[in-house]
Amino acid sequence: MPGVDELLQQMGQGDLQGLSTVAVKEIPAREAEFSGIEGLPPPLKQALTESGIENFYTHQARAVNLVRKGRSVVTATPTASGKSLIYNIPVLESIINDPASRALYLFPLKALTRDQLTSLEEFARLLAGKVHVDSAVYDGDTDPQARARIRSKPPNILLTNPDMLHRSFLPYHRSWQKFFSALKYIVVDEVHTYRGVMGSNMAWVFRRLRRICAQYGREPVFIFSSATIANPGQLCSALTGHEPEVIQKGGAPAGKKHFLLLDPEMQGAAQSAIRVLQKALELGLRTIVYTQSRKMTELIAMWASQRAGRLKKYISAYRAGFLPEQRREIEQKLASGELLAVVSTSALELGIDIGHLDLCLLVGYPGSVMATMQRGGRVGRSGRDSAIMLIGHEDALDQYLLRNPREFFSLEPESAVINPDNPSIMRRHLVCAAAEKPIALQEMMLDNEAGKCIKSLEKDGELLASRDRSFYYTRARYPHKDVDLRGTGQTYNIFEHSTGEYLGEVDGVRAFKETHPGAVYLHMGETYVVQDLDLETFAVYAAKSEANYYTRPITEKYTEIVEVQATRATAAGELCLGRLKVTEHVSAYEKRLVRGQARIGLIPLDLPPLVFETQGMWFTLDSQVRRDVEDRRLHFMGGLHALEHGLIGCMPLIILTDRNDLGGIASPVHEQLHKGAVFIYDGTPGGIGLCRQAFELGDRLVARAMGILSSCTCENGCPGCIHSPKCGSGNRPLDKEAAMHMLAVLAGERCGEAKRKDVSCRIETDEGSMEIDSGYTKSDQAELPYAVLDIETRYSAQEVGGWGNCHRMGVSFAVVFDSRNQEFVTFDQEQAADLGSFLEDFSLVVGFNLLKFDYRVLQGLSDYDFSSLPTLDMLREIEARLGHRLSLDHLARHTLGTNKSANGLMALKWWKEGELDKIVEYCRQDVSVTRDLYLFGRDKGYLLFKNKAGKKVRIPVSWQDTAFQV
Template sequence: MVEPGALLDVLLAAGARSDRMTHVRHLPARTGTQADWPAWADPDLVQGYRALGVDRPWLHQVEAADAAWSGRHTVLATSTGSGKSLAFWLPALSTARAASAESLLDPGRIESVARRATTLYLCPTKALAADQLAALDRLLVAGRTRDVRLSTCDGDTSLDERRWVQEHADVVLTNPDFLHFALLPQHRRWARLLGSLRYVVVDECHAFRGVFGAHVGLVLRRLRRLAASYGATPTFLLASATTSDPAASAARLIGVDPSEVTAVTTDASPAGRKTFVLWQPPELPGSDAPWSALLPADDPWATPLALPRHVTRSADDLSPPGPDDVWATGADVTPPPPAFPGAEDPVVLSEALAAVLPGLGDVPGPGAGRFGGSDGSGDARPGHLGTGEGSGPLGTGERVVAEPSDRPRRTATAEIADLLADLTAAGARSLAFTRSRRGAESVAATTRAHLLEIDPTFATSVQAYRGGYLPEERRALEAAIRSGALRALATTNALELGVDISGLDAVLIAGWPGTRVSLWQQAGRAGRAGTDGLVVLVAREDPLDTFLVHHAEAIFDTPVEATVFDTTNPYVLAPHLCAAAAEQPLRSEELDLFGPRTADLLAELVERGTLRRRPSGWYWTHNEQASRLTDLRGSGGDPVRVVESVTGRLLGTVDAASADSTVHDGAVYVHQGASFVVDELRLEDGIALVTRRDVDYGTWARWVTTTEIQSVDAEVPWGPITWGFGSVDVTTQVLGYQRKRIPDLQVLGTEELDLPARTLRTTAVWWTAPAEVLLAAGVTVEATPGALHAAEHASIGLLPLLATCDRWDLGGLSTALHVDTEQATVFVHDAYPGGAGFAERGFTLGATWLRATRDAIAACRCFAGCPACVQSPKCGNANNPLDKAAAIRLLTAVLTHAPTAS
C-alpha cells in the first residue's frame, strides 16, 4: 500500500496543481468491536472463517446473524467492506448444513430430501453473484465441507446447468431479472427450491430505488406468494449501504410492516484513515468554439444535491454521515421530506439558497466560498468575492460579479485520466469511476497513452470495466485487479456494488455520482479492510459539481438519502398483477399483499380484457408470457448484441433503449481500447454488425423529441399562466449523427439516419407562458424559443433539489407553440413508463422549484449561458437556441403571478 499523503503529493504535482484542490478532509480511523461466535453457528463454518482470517466476527455481524437465525426479517446497513456477507451466510449455511445432516438420518425416504433447507440470494448484478459464489467456495473449502450445493443461475446459465440447479442446489445465487422472467413463471420446475425456502438474501438493496425498486418490490411479493403456496415462509435478510431509515425501506421492499424488520445500523468494523479531496479541473485557454462543441456526450449534468439540513454534530466529528443523521420522517419516508427546512416556502427557500448557493442575488459566482465569506472579505479577484462591482447578463437586472468571457474548464474525464496515470506510475492500485461506458473506455485509453510515454510496461496495467462486456471478460478483469496484475480500472458504477476488491490505494470519481449513498459506496473501495485510502471527487462543469467542490459541508456534514420507490404505481403494478395471475390465479385474500389499489386496478384489467374474473379469482388467459409485459430495468427490451462481422465474435451487448444512439449504422463502438465501426444495425434481430477499424473520430447521435398530452390530471391557474400535471406521450427519434475528431472534438461531418420512433407513456408537469407574459418579460418572438429552451434545461437540472431523483430520471421539452396548450409551454417529464412521482413533486412545489431555477441561472457568472446553468450535454438540439438573459426575464415575469405559498 502507498501512503495517502504520498499519493496526494503525486496528485498535486509538486504544487503545480495545488490550485485545483478546493478542499481536503481527513476522515479519522475507526477501531473495531468484536463478539463471540453464536452458539448455533455450524462449527465447520466457523473453522472455515477462522482459516480465512476471521478469528472473531464484528459485533454488527453477530447482531444481524442472531436476528436472522431467530426468524426475523433483518436489514444490515453498514459501510462498504464491513463484512455484511458473513452476517447472512452464517445463518443460511448453518441452516443448510443442519437440514442436510437431518436428511441423512433416513436417506431412503423421499420426505428426507424435501427437508433440505434452501436459500435464494438476489443481487443487482451478475458480477456480484459470481463474486459471492467464489467467496462461498473458498469458505467451504477452508471449512473442509462440501455438503452444501451452490450455484449461480441467470440468463447466461445453460439449460443443463439450470436443470441441475432446479433438482439439487441448496443455495442459488441470481438476480431479480431471472426471478421475474424465468423462475417465477416456471415455478413448478422450481417446486423443490420454493417449498424448502428458508432464507431470501437481498444484497445491495439500496440499489433497488425509484422505478427499478418498485419492480423488484413486486417481484419479491410474487416470490413470497408462490413460496407460501408450496408451504414455505422464508426469512428475508437484506444488506444495504448506509441509508436513511433502512428498516422502513426494507419493509417496503419486501411488503411487510416496518415493525417486522430488525435493522442493524451500528458499524463495528475497523476503518482506516481516509484522505478525501475535492478537485476542480482548470480553465481552458480562451476559445471561440461553442460550449456544445467542447463537451463530450458522456459528460452529462450531475444530479443537484438536496442542500444540507442543519445537523447537530460536534466540531471535531469528521466521520462520514451515518444512519442516525436523518430527517425526522418517522417510519414513512415516501414522499421524501423537503430538501431542508422551509423548502415548502418559496420565501424561506430563496433565503436558504442565498445563504448556501454561490452567486444568488448580489452574491458572486461559484468559487467564492474558497476565498472569502459572505461579508465580502477575502480575495478581491475577478469572479470571486471582493469589493469590485460587476453586471449580469444584459436585461436581467442582476448585479453579479462576472468573468470577462466564458472560459470552459477541462473535462472531468480528461482530468481523471491524467491523475490515474500519475497514481499508476507511482505504484498505486486505483479505481476511476466514470458516469458512462464511453467515459470508462476513454479514461482507460487516455491513461494508457500517458503511461506509454513514461514506461511502456505500465500501459498494460490499466483497463476499462463496464456493463456490456461478456461475463468471462468481467470475471478476468475482477481477478486481475484483485491479484495486482492490473494496477487500475476505469469503470462505470458496475464496480460500485459489493464485488470484493480490497487493498486499493485510491479511488477517483469523475463527477457527482447522483446520490450520497453512491458516493460513500464508491469511496469505500479505497482503503478497505482497515487500511488507509485516498478519495478524489473531480467536478464536472455543472451546477451541482461546482457547488459541491466549494461547499464541502454538503458532502461531509449532510445525511445520506432514503431509498424511495412506490410499488403502487399502476403502470408498474398492473403488469406484475398479470404476471402473478399467470403464475397462479389471484385470490381475493391475496390482494392486500400488492397494496390498496389492487382491487380497482384488477377491475380495470378485467374491463380491458387483460385478465378474466371468475368466482375463484383472476386468471391470465392469453398465450403470451405475462412476464414479458414489463422490463424491470426499463431498458426497453432485450439487449442488442454487438457482433464482429468478419469473425462472428460476440463483443458485448448494448441496452435496447440506447442502441439507436450508440450502435446505429456508422457509429464508432469502442471495446477495451479497440475501435469498431458499425456496418449495420438490425433492430428486428437485435444485432449490430461491426468491423474493426482504427479511426481518429467518435460519433454523437442527434435526435428529436415531441410531447403529446394524453390527460390532464391536475391543473392550477397562476393568473394568465397554467400549471398542469398529467399523462403524456414522449416520442423520440434518432435523426442522424455527427463525426467529431478526437481529441479536439472538431465536427468532421453530419450523416442522416432512418430509424423508427420510440414512444414513452409517462407523467409530466408543464407550465404555459401566454403572449402577454412574454410581452411583459420583454421576450420577443425571435427570443421565445431560446428563453423557453434555457428555462427547460435549468429546471430539469434543479428539480432533483426538491425530488429524490437523478437528472437522468427526467426529460423535457420546450416549444413556442404547443399543439395541445396552444401557447408557449415548458414540459418536464419522468423518464419511466407510467411516471415515478418526480414530475408530480415538481407540480406540487411549482413556485419553489421555479424560483430556485431562476435564481440558479442568474447566479452563474457566464454572459450567454454555459453548461453550469442553461446548457445540457444531453440536448438533442445541440443546445440551440438558448437565451440566458431572456430566460431570466421570463422566469421573473412568471413568478410575479405565483401564489404567496407553495
C-alpha cells in the same frame, strides 16, 4: 511502498499544473466497535474462529440476533463493513440445526454471486466432517446438466440473480417444490440497486415469489443488505411487503480518507483524470476511475493507455455490455494486483471483490450522494490511508458543487424511489403471475391499482376471467420471456459487421441514440462505426474504424398532456403533475472532431419515432411573463429552453436520480395549454416516480436552479449553468438572462397546496376546455342498425384446388339478419350484386370469418367491393385477443349453451342432393347463433370459452364502442 500521502504532496507542490484543489475534507479513521452473538452452534463457532473471525461488529451482532428471532432485517452500513456475515451466520446455523433447511441468495450481478459462492465454499470446507453444507449457483452460466441436478436435489443455499428468479424459478415452481417447501431465508444483497425501473419490476417479482412460497406453506424471513440511503426500511417494505428492522449505525473500522474536490480549469475532467492516473501508476497506487458513460469509460482507458508507456498493461476498461468472461478476467486481475488501474462505469460500484484500492477518481459528480459514498467506499479497505478525488465536469451541477464545497460536504443521502404502480410494468407481471398460478380475485397482491389493471388486461384479452370472475387465467403459456427486469423495452445485440462476432448489447431507447447508422461506437478500446440498425431482428452491426470523430444525435420531441393529477399555484402560473404522451424522434446526428470538437457534418436519419406514456411535471408561464421577457428584448423560447436545462441539471440535488433518467421539452405555446410551458418527465415508459417526488419539492427545485444560474459568472450561458451535453437541439436557442427572470418570477411566491384530481382533469384545447376521464366510461349511444351475414358454398376447397381459390367455390345461399325489421333475408348466387347493395344500408355487418372467407367467395361472383363495408369479423377479433382461433360452435356452446345444427360439409352434401330447404334452415341457424354471440358480447363485454386446462373463462370484447373496418 509509496502511499496516497506522496501523491497528495506532489499535487500540493504543483506537479499537476492546471488542476486546482477547491476543497479538501479529511475523514478521520474510525475504531471498531464490537458486540457478542451468544449460543452459536460449536461447529459454526469453530469455523468462524478458523476464518479469523472471533469478534463481531455491533451492527453484525444486532442484525444476526434479530434474524435468529425470525425478524426481517435491512442493514444499511458503509461499504466493506462485513454485511455478508449477517446473512451467512443465521443461514448456516439453521442448516446445522435442520439439514433440510433452505436459503435463497439473490444478487443483482453474476460477479457478486460467484464471490459469495467462494466464501460459502470456504465455510463448507471448515465445517466438513461435522456438518454438510451444500451451495450452488443457478444462473445463465450454469450448464443444462447441472441445472437439472440442482432442481432434482436442491442445495441448502441456492445463489442466483433477479432475472433467473423471474424466468426460471417462478414460472416452473412445480419443478422447485422441494426447494420452496423448505425455504426459510431469502437474502437480498445490494437492495439499494433495486430502485427506478429495476426496483419497480422487482417489487412485482417479490410479490410473485411470496405468492409461490405461500402455496408451499412458507413465509421466509428476508435479510437485506444496502448501501447508505435515506430510506432503507421504506424501500424494502415497498419491494416485498415485509417491514424490516433497520440497522444503519455501523461498528466496522475504517482508515483515514482524504476527499478532494478538484477543478480541471481549462483541461477538462477526462484529461485531468488521466494525468492524476499517470502519477498514481508511477507511484504504484491501485486506482479505480469512475466515469458517467460507457463511451467516456472507453475513451479514458484508451487515452490513458496511449500515454502510459510500459505501464499500459496495468490499465483496463470495465463496463456493462462486456461479455461475462471479459468482466470476470478483469475482476480477477484487479484483485490479484495484475492490474493497477481500472476505468469503470457504475458496474464496479457494488461489492465485487477487487482487492484493496488506494485511490478513487470520480470523473464528474456521480449524480447522487449514495453513489458518491458507495464508489468512494471501494478504497481504503486495508486500513491504509486512501483518497477520493472528485474532478468536476463543465456541466451545471458539477460547477455548482465546486463553487459551493461546504454544501457538497453537507449533503445527505437520498431516498430510493420505486413505482410498482407503473402500468406497463404492472401489466406484464400480473400476466406472469397468472401464468404461474391463476389469480384469485381476493388475493392480497391485488390492491386498487392492480384491480384496475386486471380489468384492463381482461378487456384486452391478456387475462381471461372464469365464468364467475373469481379467478383469472392467462392465454400465454410463458409470458416471462417478454419482461426485461432492467428496462421497459427491447434489447439490441451488437455484432461486428464482417465477422459476426458478438460485441455486447444496448437497450432499445439507447440504441436509437447511440447505435444509429453512422454512429461511432467504442468497445474494449476499439472504435467501430455502425453500419446497420436492424429494427426487425433487434441487431446492430458495427465495423472497426480509425475514426477521428465522435457522433451526437439530434432529436425532436413533442408532448401531449393525457391526465392532470395535481396542481400547485406559482407566481408565474402553475406547477402541474400528470401523465404525458411523449414522442421523440432521432432525426439526424452530428459528426464532431475528437480534437477541438469542431462540427464536420450533419447527417439526416430515417428512424421511426419513439412514442411512450410516462409521468411528468410542468411549469406554465402566463402571458404576462412572456410580455415582461420580450419587453426586456430577451428571447422567450431561449429562456424556456435554458430554464428546462437548469431545472433538469439540478434535479439530482433534491432526489436520487441521474439527469439521464429524465427528459425535458420547452414549448413557447403548448397547443393544449395556449401558453408557454417547461415539461420534465421520467424517461422510462410509465414513469418510475421521479417527477412525482420532485413535484412535492418544486420550490426547492426552483431555488436550486436559481442558485446555479446566479452563481455562474458567464454572461450568455455555458456548460457550467445552462448548456446540456445531452441536448437534442445542440443547445440552441438559449437565453440565460431570460431564464433567470423566469426563475425569479417562479420564486416570487411559494407553491400552494396541491389540488388532487383523482378522477378527471380539465385541459384547454383549440376547441375550448376538455374534460378527460381517467377511467373507462361505456358509451350510451343509441343502437345502430346492423346486419349479420353467413353464406354456404356449392363446392369444397378441395374441389376448387385449395383455400387460395375460394373465389371459385360459388354460393348456394347467403342469409342476412336485418336488425331494423328483425327478419332474415335470403339471397342466392345470382343475387350476389344485390346483396352488396343491401348491406350498404347498415352501420355494421357482423359475421364469423367474413374477411378471409365469405367476402372472398362473394368477390368471385360480383364486382361489388365487399371489403368497403364496415365489418365486425368476430373470428378475427377473437384471434387477435387470444393468439389462436376458436370455432363458432365452441363459443356458442360455452357462452349461449347451444350448438350448431350441422356443419359446412353437411351443407355441401345437401347441395349435391338438392335439399335446398335444409341449407337455408342451417344457414339461418348459424346467423342466429352469430347474432346472439354478437349481442351477448356487445352488452356484457365478454364471451366464454374453455381453455386448455379445462376451465371456462372469459374473453373480453369491446364491440359496443369500436369502429370496425376491414
